[in-house]
Amino acid sequence: MNNTEIKTPLNYKVRKAVNPKNSPALVLLHGYGSNMLDLFALNQFFSENWTIISLQGPVPTAFGGFAWAELDFTNLRELPLPQQKVESIEKIHESISIFSKSLDLDKNNIFILGFSQGADLALSTSFKFPNTFKGIMALCGYFDVKKIDYTIDENAIKKLNLFLCSAIYDEKVPVHLGRMTNLSLKKLGLETTYHEYETGHTISNQCLNDLLEWLDKIEK
Numbered sequence: 001m002n003n004t005e006i007k008t009p010l011n012y013k014v015r016k017a018v019n020p021k022n023s024p025a026l027v028l029l030h031g032y033g034s035n036m037l038d039l040f041a042l043n044q045f046f047s048e049n050w051t052i053i054s055l056q057g058p059v060p061t062a063f064g065g066f067a068w069a070e071l072d073f074t075n076l077r078e079l080p081l082p083q084q085k086v087e088s089i090e091k092i093h094e095s096i097s098i099f100s101k102s103l104d105l106d107k108n109n110i111f112i113l114g115f116s117q118g119a120d121l122a123l124s125t126s127f128k129f130p131n132t133f134k135g136i137m138a139l140c141g142y143f144d145v146k147k148i149d150y151t152i153d154e155n156a157i158k159k160l161n162l163f164l165c166s167a168i169y170d171e172k173v174p175v176h177l178g179r180m181t182n183l184s185l186k187k188l189g190l191e192t193t194y195h196e197y198e199t200g201h202t203i204s205n206q207c208l209n210d211l212l213e214w215l216d217k218i219e220k
Contacts, residue, residue, distance in 0.1 A: 006102050008095040011056040013040050016103065018048040024109035024219075027096055028054040031116030031140075033065035039115060042203075045212060053099055055092060057117075059084055068121045077144060077177075085124065086149060092125045096132060111215070113137040115203060116173060119164075123181075126160060127152055135161035135218055137211055140170055140201055142177035145184045154188060162192040163214050165207050172201040 006014075013036045017023035026046060028039040036056035043052040057066040069084035079085055100107055110133050114122030119141020126136045128150050145152075162185065166178025175196065182194045193214055197204045 006098060008098050009091040010058060010095045012036055012095065013054045014099075015040075015043045015052040017051045020051055021104045022106045023049055023051045023103075025051040025053060025099070025103075025105045025111070027092075027110065027112045028052070029068070029092070029112065029114035029118030029121050030054070030057065030066070031118050032057075032067045032071055033061045033063070035064075035066050039113070039118075042113075042208075045208065051099075051103060051105060053096070055095055058088060058091060068117055071117070077142070082147075082149075085121070088121060089125045089128055092121060093129050093132065107132075109134055109219075111135045111137065113139070113211075114141060115139045116141050116201065119143065124148060127157055130156040130160055133160060135163070135215070137163045137215075138181070139165050139203055139207065139211075140167050140173050140178065141181070142173055143181045143184070145188065152188070157188070158190060160190070161214075161218050162190060163211055164192055165195045165197060165210075167197050167199045167201060167204070169199060170201045 030038045036054045040054040046052060057068040059067040061067050068088040070080045072078050072080050112122045112126060112133055119138035120143045122136050123138050123143040126133045130153060164182050166175045168175050182192055185192050195210055197207050
């Protein structure tokens, strides 16, 4: 399926559930310089009862990749053009809303998974629109709650299920940024499931196993 069939603000790739009506859904947000095909391979680990939606960032990067916002690689805590992130958050939410209606998804079972920069966008989008999501999986990313430009509904976000992980040998998003992210969420009064893995900037097999086990417990 491509965006000629369902019109959304973002390009995407979708695997429909065998019985798409009222199915749970997983939304995937790739990292900087990647594309919608990158995380889509994760669909093989989810049953055919799930709808899998992989969105593509709107900002072109070098070598044919895409991003959710331009980065300053000398300081990952600052965005050169912060308005790009604001616009991406809106486009992600609008795309999910369109899919939710078009595919008649289970609105109480929509999860969002982001890797690297996508982890930041997954958290940012969920905190702005907390009633849209049941759970967030933020992998190898950094999120600064102090730099969001909207008011957080602290009661609403406490209903969100949170899975976070960092990689100890991450050369792109250093592990201390992942730890800072987890601590900042705990300071908001949120419960998080947080893991660290002895890998580089990647989704390890152990991370995937832990994520699926966490998800299975929530689903039950």
